Amino acid sequence: MKPVLTIAGSDSSGGAGIQADIKTMITNGVYAMSAITALTAQNTTGVTSVMEVTPEFLEDQIDNIFTDIYPEAIKIGMVSSTTLIETIANKLKEYEAKNIVVDPVMVATSGSKLISDDAIESLKKELFPIASILTPNIPEAEVICGKKIETETDMVEAAKIISETYNCAVLCKGGHQLNDANDLLYHNGNYKWFYGKRIDNPNTHGTGCTLSSAITSNLAKGYDLNTSVAKAKDYISDALAAMLDLGKGSGPINHGFSIIGKYAE
DSSP, X not given: OOEEEEEEEEETTSSSHHHHHHHHHHHTTOEEEEEEEEEEEEETTEEEEEEEOOHHHHHHHHHHHHTTSOOSEEEEOOOOOXXXXXXXXXXXXXXXXXXXXXXXXXXXXXXXXXXXXXXXXXXXXXXXXXXXXXOOBHHHHHXXXXXXXXXXXXXXXXXXXXXXXXXXXXEEBOBTTTBSSOEEEEETTEEEEEOOOOOOOSOOBTHHHHHHHHHHHHHHTTOOHHHHHHHHHHHHHHHHHTOOOOSSSSOBOOTTTTOOSGGGO
């Protein structure tokens, strides 16, 4: 079983963040480990408070993981402060980490920015250049490349700019009224569209975390980028199609839809 690390915040309601990552990784057949960047008090209707860990504590978590169970792949989710971003980058370079998937959580679905301009610049400077793949949605890709994305051609151009600037693969995620969950993978000067299944399910809390964690799991298992993305897209479609319905807001998907056995009875 391949060990995988997620570096992200905790979601007390279990639909996104560390909890979504771990559920996704277990269901995709890898051993999940975590370094927590922040505790959040949230549910399906929103976030009420956030308590960030100290850089020293984050560093200690990462040291303990890498010196004992070296991860085959790393997923990085929401990190909202410059000092924590620098801590992560320094440690991953120190341990020569591989298969780094960065989900650059910067803009909420509503369009409001989730992290400061300083933290965005730190992400660009410290984490993007060491990433194997970035997985921005359209609003995040706009922030990274500085251009408006209104067509599929714009998606290709934005992904090209980001990929060439940071020397990594880019999965520009569709949706956001532009197209139906059709994602664009740009890598080494070539691009490929991944067409999603349209699933009428309003409960989409944590889908970004889930997709990036599934990609990370597949990379750890030795799949190439194209296969890792394709398998992750299939997983998230099936998790949405399981139609879990919890909470009063945008509820979680069923990460463990395919875990079947005597202990689940």
